[in-house]
Amino acid sequence: MINFDGADDDLVLSVIGCGYLGAVHAASMVALGHTVVGIDVDRAKITGLGRARPPLYEPRLAELLSDGLGSGRLRFTTDPAAAHGATVHFLCVGTPQQPGGAAADLRHLDAAVTALLPYLKPGDLVVGKSTVPVGTAARLRARIRxxxxxxxxxxxxxxxxxxxxxxDTLAPDRIVYGVPGGPAGIAAADLLNRIYAKAVADGTPVISTDYATAELTKAAANAFLATKISFINAMADLCDATGGDVVRLADALGHDRRIGRQFLGAGLGFGGGCLPKDIRAFLARAEELGAGASLAFLREVDAINLHRRARLVELALAACGGAPAGKRIAVLGAAFKPGSDDIRDSPALEVAERLASVGADVVITDPRALDRVVETRPHLAVACTLDEAIGGAELILLLTEWPEYVELDPVALREVVDRAVIIDGRNALDPARWRAAGWSYRALGRGGS
Known part of the structure; x- marks a missing residue:
């Protein structure tokens, strides 16, 4: 069990919204020495968390939940009145994309604040952690006060x-506080420093600023990362047109200390529950504020990212000789990234669905996400093991770079497939090694490899 003995034993926190963010935050706050009550309207989710079963797979999370529950300093409930015993209330409610629109849907966040209001006491601090459009904090503060x-x-x-x-919660690379001006803001920052005492003591940079800057920090960070990914994917198309190698290009760019190598991994692009919806919401809010022209480039960032999926499908269809019907295609990976079972806006699943829709015999495997695929897309075929997925395959698509897929032996694999053809959707494999083993290797942006 992880503990920080310097934390205040009498500091009681509530975490409102116990999805991915809230579950991680609640368990981590207990690990830092605090007492936490997690509150959510979803009874099934609360029941699972009370049994140390998180809503999404995350390394170490189940262990922290079990430790916290066992210590008696962590509990979960659907009763909002449980917040009355806490001094600090973290808002961790999801802010998905609006149905039929690009802006963030704040209904659940507003409902959480409405439920909390009757139980607030003088001296309480409400702390927003959800990703929100700029201006949300000021509006919610007015409601609270x-x-x-x-x-x-x-x-x-x-x-x-x-x-x-x-x-990232226990040892963040930075901590940002958006607080009001004057003594109230100083007191709020001091209280947050008590909560994050270990990280502060370890020298983590703390940026205490105004509400708008804090809100923009998260949105701007995601927009920048998305832009970096889409930039290198645009370069991948240029490499395909010229015979260049996008991986070598990214390596060369990454040695420039002004640029860096992180997030220059060309391939199938980004997905998940954050980056896609956050950049759309960022642009939508900018347009509401009359600053949309300055962020118009994010439309192209989004479009480049979505086009990667179409390009991968094109590669797969070409590998099938333009006749995919009945061809067995093994899809390695369903989660939007390795280390997670999250399939929200998964590029891998979109590719699989498109190929299945044109008659291909698509079989999906993943170390963590298969249960979620079966639950949400029962029309897609899945295989519980890698051997079951690739046996007799005429084409293999590596779409999520799980270590067990990246480390596959191309010589041994060739013995169990019908055709030794692989498309590396994440540029995670060594083309020379696979080609030397007799494989036809293809990837986005590796025209000269």
Whole structure:
């Protein structure tokens, strides 16, 4: 069990919204020495969390939940009145894309605040962690203080990477506080420093700023990362047109310290529950504020990313000789990234669905996400093991770069497939090694490899 003995034993927190973000935050706060009650309207989710079963797979999360529940300092409930015993209330409610639109849907966040208001006490601090359009914090503060003038609000955006979320919470690379001006803001920042005492003591940079800047920090970070990914994928198309190698290009660019190599992995592009919807919401809010022209490039970032899926399908159809009907295609990976079972806006699943829709015999396998595929897409065929998926395959698509797929032996694999053809959708394999083993190797942006 992870503990920080320097934390305040009497600091009680509530975490409102116990999905991916909330579950990680609640368990991690207990690991840092606090007492936490997690609150959510979804009874099935609360029941699962009470049994140390998180809503999404995340390394170390189940262990932290089990430790926290066993210590008696973590509990979960559907009763919003449980927040009355806490001093600090973290809002971790999801802000999905609006149905039929690009903006963020804040209905669940607003409902969470409405449910919390009757239980606020003088001196309480409400802390937003959800990703929201700029201006949301100021609006929510007005609501909170109209009911409890002696309560305060801070915005403390999360910067979690799926597959690393526990580590990112316990040892973040920076902490951002959006607080009001004057003594109220100083007091709010001081209280947050007590909560994150270990990270502060370890020298983690703390940026205390205004609400708008804190809100923009998360949105701008995601927009920049998405832009970097789409840029290298645009370069991949240029490499295909010229015979260049996008991986070598990315390596060369990455040695420039102004650029760096991270997020220059060309391939199938990004997905998941954050980047796609966040850049759309960022642009939508900019347009509402009259600044849409300055962020218009994000439309192209989004379009380039979505086009990667179409390009991968084109490669697969070409590998099938333009006649995919009845061809057995093994899809390695369903989660949007390795280390997670999250299939929200998964590029891998979109490719699989498109190929299945034109008659291909598509079989999907994944180390973590198969249950979610079966639950949400029962029309797609799945295989519980890698051997079952690739046996008799005429084409293999590597679409999620799980280590067990990246480390496959091309010599041994060739013995169990019908045709030794592989498309590396993540540029994770060594083309020379696979070709030397007799494979036809193809990838996005590797025209000269």
């Amino acid at each position: 109209s009911v409890e003038p002696a309560a305060e609000l801070a915005w403390n955006p999360e910067f979690l990477r799926e597959g690393h979320a526990v580590a």
